Amino acid sequence: MDFTYDDEQVALRDAVRGLVGKAYNDYEHRRQVVKADPGFDEQQWARLAEMGVLGLPFSEEDGGVGAGPVEIGIVCQELGRTLAPEPFLASVVLAGGLVAAAGTAEQRAEVLGALASGESVLAFAHDEPGRRWGASAEKVTATQDGDTWTLSGVKEPVLHGARADVLVVSAALPDGGTGAFLVAGDAEGLTRSGYATYDGGRAARVALDGTPGSPLGANGQDLTASIATVLDITRIMAANQALGAMQTLLKATTDYLKSRKQFGVTLNTFQALTFRAADMYTSLELTHSLVDWSTMVVAAGSPEEVAAAAARVSLQVSRGGRHVGQEAIQLHGGIAMTAEYNVGMFVAHLTALDHLFGDGDHQVRTLSAAVSDYDLLDPLEV
Amino acid sequence: MQLELSEDDQEFRAEMRAFFTTEVSEEIRRTVIEGRELTRDQIVEAQQTLNAAGLAVPHWPEAYGGRGWSELRRHIWHEEMQRAGVPTPLAFNASMIGPVIAHFGTEEQKQQFLPKTANLDIWWSQGFSEPDAGSDLASLRTTAVRDGEEWVVNGQKTWTTLGQFGDWIFTLVRTDPDVKKQAGISMLLIDMTSPGLEVRPIELIDGGFEVNEVWFEDVRVPAANLVGELNGGWTIAKFLLGNERVGVAPVGATKRILARAKDLAKETSDGEGGTLLDDPLVRARIVELENELLALELTALRVVAHSAGGEPHPASSVLKLKGTELQQAVSELMVDLAGPASVASGADDGSDLPDWTRTVTPTYLNLRKASIYGGSNEIQRQIISRTILGL
Numbered sequence: 001m002d003f004t005y006d007d008e009q010v011a012l013r014d015a016v017r018g019l020v021g022k023a024y025n026d027y028e029h030r031r032q033v034v035k036a037d038p039g040f041d042e043q044q045w046a047r048l049a050e051m052g053v054l055g056l057p058f059s060e061e062d063g064g065v066g067a068g069p070v071e072i073g074i075v076c077q078e079l080g081r082t083l084a085p086e087p088f089l090a091s092v093v094l095a096g097g098l099v100a101a102a103g104t105a106e107q108r109a110e111v112l113g114a115l116a117s118g119e120s121v122l123a124f125a126h127d128e129p130g131r132r133w134g135a136s137a138e139k140v141t142a143t144q145d146g147d148t149w150t151l152s153g154v155k156e157p158v159l160h161g162a163r164a165d166v167l168v169v170s171a172a173l174p175d176g177g178t179g180a181f182l183v184a185g186d187a188e189g190l191t192r193s194g195y196a197t198y199d200g201g202r203a204a205r206v207a208l209d210g211t212p213g214s215p216l217g218a219n220g221q222d223l224t225a226s227i228a229t230v231l232d233i234t235r236i237m238a239a240n241q242a243l244g245a246m247q248t249l250l251k252a253t254t255d256y257l258k259s260r261k262q263f264g265v266t267l268n269t270f271q272a273l274t275f276r277a278a279d280m281y282t283s284l285e286l287t288h289s290l291v292d293w294s295t296m297v298v299a300a301g302s303p304e305e306v307a308a309a310a311a312r313v314s315l316q317v318s319r320g321g322r323h324v325g326q327e328a329i330q331l332h333g334g335i336a337m338t339a340e341y342n343v344g345m346f347v348a349h350l351t352a353l354d355h356l357f358g359d360g361d362h363q364v365r366t367l368s369a370a371v372s373d374y375d376l377l378d379p380l381e382v
Numbered sequence: 383m384q385l386e387l388s389e390d391d392q393e394f395r396a397e398m399r400a401f402f403t404t405e406v407s408e409e410i411r412r413t414v415i416e417g418r419e420l421t422r423d424q425i426v427e428a429q430q431t432l433n434a435a436g437l438a439v440p441h442w443p444e445a446y447g448g449r450g451w452s453e454l455r456r457h458i459w460h461e462e463m464q465r466a467g468v469p470t471p472l473a474f475n476a477s478m479i480g481p482v483i484a485h486f487g488t489e490e491q492k493q494q495f496l497p498k499t500a501n502l503d504i505w506w507s508q509g510f511s512e513p514d515a516g517s518d519l520a521s522l523r524t525t526a527v528r529d530g531e532e533w534v535v536n537g538q539k540t541w542t543t544l545g546q547f548g549d550w551i552f553t554l555v556r557t558d559p560d561v562k563k564q565a566g567i568s569m570l571l572i573d574m575t576s577p578g579l580e581v582r583p584i585e586l587i588d589g590g591f592e593v594n595e596v597w598f599e600d601v602r603v604p605a606a607n608l609v610g611e612l613n614g615g616w617t618i619a620k621f622l623l624g625n626e627r628v629g630v631a632p633v634g635a636t637k638r639i640l641a642r643a644k645d646l647a648k649e650t651s652d653g654e655g656g657t658l659l660d661d662p663l664v665r666a667r668i669v670e671l672e673n674e675l676l677a678l679e680l681t682a683l684r685v686v687a688h689s690a691g692g693e694p695h696p697a698s699s700v701l702k703l704k705g706t707e708l709q710q711a712v713s714e715l716m717v718d719l720a721g722p723a724s725v726a727s728g729a730d731d732g733s734d735l736p737d738w739t740r741t742v743t744p745t746y747l748n749l750r751k752a753s754i755y756g757g758s759n760e761i762q763r764q765i766i767s768r769t770i771l772g773l
Contacts, residue, residue, distance in 0.1 A: 001385060001683065003383060070383045258773065275763045277771055277773060278767040289681040290676065292680070292684070296385040312673055315670075367673070371665050371669055375644065376637045377637070379680055382385055
C-alpha cells in the first residue's frame, strides 16, 4: 500500500503543471480564451499533444503512451487546478476511452492516433433529453440497411459536440441493447448547435436524421457494459479534476483571509471565518483520500469494483465540492461574485462536474440498492 | 501508488485477525460488540491476554515491550483489534503515561512502572483537567510545594475517567506560580491510596459514573515521583496529548457498529410488514455514513503512510475531528433505529423489548463526550487553521 507518486509521476505532474500553469495561472487569459469558440486554445491542445498527454491512456500500438489511471488522474488534477478549458476529460478520457475499450484494432489506430496527435477532437454523444446518467441509449435509434447503419434522434448536452471532428454516438440497437457509432462531423443529416456552458465550457445539441455511422467494434454489438465502465472511469477522473479545483479554492480562500482587511485587521483574526476554513480543509482531505483510492481501484479492480468506487468518490466529491465551493465564495465575500475574479468560476466548474456524470443523490440511490449485500467495507480488499 | 498491502503486511493482518478472534475471551468480545459495559476485571483480563502475546504496547520503545513496527502495522493492529471487538489497551496506560515514562522518566521510574503499566497491574488515571482548566489546560491551579524529600499537593482535578479503578494517577501540578503559566507546571506520579487523596464520582447524563473528581489535601508525594524536569511539565503534556490524538479516531469500532446497525435494521420490523432496512431513508443514511467512514479510514491510511519520521501528519487533527463526529452520528442512528424502544433503558429481564435497544441511548448520550475530550473539536479546528492553513 502506497499513496505516493513515483519519480516519473512527479515529473509528469510538474511538466503538466508547468505547461498548464503558464497559460492559465493568469485567469484573465482563461477568460479571454473561453469567450470565443471553440472554448479552448487550439495551440494549447497541440502543445498537450506534443507532450504526449493526449495519448496517455492509449496503448502504443494505438498511437498512445500506455500510461495507467494514476497518470491520467494527475493530468486531470492539474487541469482542474487552473480550470484549463481543453477537453481532455470529454475527448480523451471519455470519448477516446470508449473507442479504446470497444473499437476494432483498425478503428483504434485511426481514431485514437488522430486524437493523440491533436489532429482530431473527439466527443461522446450520449446524454439524451429526459434521461439521466445511465449507460444505455433510448431516444437515438440505430437502423441497419444492408451494410450501412443510420442514426436518428437527438443527443443533448454533448460536451464539445459542435467542435468535434468525430462523434461517438450511442444508440438503441434494433434488437435491444446499446451500440456506439463513429459519425463524421460533416456527415449527412447531422445538425449541431453549440453553446457555452456557465463554466466556460462548450456543449451542443446534436440532431441526427438518418445520419450514417460506422459501428464501433463488431457489427451491431451491444456495448452497454463498455459504456458503463468508461463512464465509471470518467467519473473517477472527473473527481481528480474536481480535487484540483478544490485545492485551488482552499488556497485562494486562505490567502484572501490573510490579506483582506476589515475593521482595521486581516480577516484571519476572526475565528468565525478560520474555523470554516478548517472545515473546508477537512472536506478537502477526505475527498483527496477517496480520489486517490478510487484511482487505484481503476488499476486493480473488476468492473463492479470500479463502478462502486466511482459511485463512492462521486458522492464524496459532490458533498465535499459543494461545501468547499460555497464556503469559498462566502469567505471571500462580494469579490467572489464577480466574473473577473476566479473563485466563482471554479465553483461553477465544480457544479458542472457534479452534474455531468451523476450527482451525490444519484450515487446514494445507486449505493443504497446494494447496502445490504455486505457487512462492512474494506478498502484494501479490491 | 498502489492499493494492495505487501505480502508481508497481508500476512501480518491475517495473523492479527486470527489472534484477536480466537485468543481473546469470547465473552469479553461479545460484551463489546453488543455495546454493554465491561467490568474492571474484563478490561484487565483482555489487556493481559494481549500483553502476554506482546500485543499490548507495540508502539513503546523496544526495550520496554515495543515491537518496532511500521506505522502501517500499528494501524492494522489497532483496526483489527477494534473490528474483532477486543477492548483496546487502556489508553491511560498504553497511549499516555507509558510512552511518557519511557521517554522522560528516570531509570528507576522505568523499572518501577513500565512492566506493570503494560500489563495493567497498575491502573493509571489521568489528572489533567480542573474545574477552571479545560481546553485552557495551562491555567491549572493544583499546587505542589517542596517540603524536604517530598512534594505536598493541594487542589482538585476533574473529569478523571474510571478514576474509581485507579491505582496511580499522573498529574500536572503548578510548581512555580510566579512565571508564565506554561513555564511553572510539572508532572507528578501519585499513588491513589495516599492519605488526603479522595475520589468523588460524578453522575453523567447517561446515568453512569464514568468520571470523577479527585481531591488532594496535603497529599505527600516522594520527590522521586517527579517525571522529567522540574517545571518541564508542559512539554510532557504536549507530547502526551499529541500521542492521544493519533489513536483517537475509532474507525474500526465505528465501522463495526455501523455494520451491526445494518443487521439490526434488517431484523427490526417497521410495523407495516417490512423491516427498517427497506426504508430508503434509512438506507440512504447508512450509505452516507459508510462513505464518510471510508474516506476517514483512507485518510488514516494516508496519514500512517506519511508519518514515517515519527512526527504526526498534520491531517491527524482531521482524524480526531471527523472520527468523533462519525462515532457520534452512528450512535445517533442506533437510537433512531430503536425508535420508541430506545426509552426503555431501565427495563429488566421481564421486558419484551430487544436487549440492544436498552443500551443505545445511554451510549449516544455518553458519546457526546467524544467531541469534547482529547482536545475538543474546536481546538482541532484551531490546530488546523493555525498550524496547517497558517491562518
